[in-house]
Amino acid sequence: MSFRTYNGQDIDVEFNVKLCIHAAECVKGLPNVFDVDKRPWISPDNEAADHVAEVVERCPSGALRYRRKDKEPNEKASTPTVIESDSSGKLFIRGHLNIETDEKMLDTSRAILCGCGYSNNKPFCDNSDICRN
Numbered sequence: 658m659s660f661r662t663y664n665g666q667d668i669d670v671e672f673n674v675k676l677c678i679h680a681a682e683c684v685k686g687l688p689n690v691f692d693v694d695k696r697p698w699i700s701p702d703n704e705a706a707d708h709v710a711e712v713v714e715r716c717p718s719g720a721l722r723y724r725r726k727d728k729e730p731n732e733k734a735s736t737p738t739v740i741e742s743d744s745s746g747k748l749f750i751r752g753h754l755n756i757e758t759d760e761k762m763l764d765t766s767r768a769i770l771c772g773c774g775y776s777n778n779k780p781f782c783d784n785s786d787i788c789r790n
């Protein structure tokens with residue numbers, strides 16, 4: 658569960674490709690910060706840190722997270738924890754989560770878990786063909 662860090666002046670953004678299910682909230686929300694045609698694809702300094710943080714928090718899978726460096730508060734987990742499902746089997750969870758993985762415990766505030774049983778990245782949804790149909 659390793660995250661790659663993209664450093665900015667006021668905020669660092671971290672990304673874990675194994676958790677991303679390409680919901681595209683990031684690229685739709687701030688295309689000048691999240692641009693898959695650029696390298697690096699995340700440029701935190703292209704927008705105000707508050708906007709970057711707001712869009713990162715829209716990422717449903719927890720593939721994106723951030724660390725403020727400007728003394729502003731970091732993300733607060735939802736209380737109480739909220740779990741929603743959709744017809745594909747995905748379980749969308751927001752809260753203070755400790756998720757056991759093959760590697761280590763993941764401490765996160767957002768996750769999409771697999772409810773269909775076909776993910777190759779359990780317990781997380783990997784947006785397999787089956788759950789997309």
Ligand code: SF4
Nearest residue numbers: 677679680681683716
């Ligand atoms: S919002 Fe999150 S899950 Fe969606 S494409 Fe961006 S990083 Fe991936």
Ligand code: FES
Nearest residue numbers: 771772773782788
């Ligand atoms: S719910 Fe998406 S792979 Fe199972």
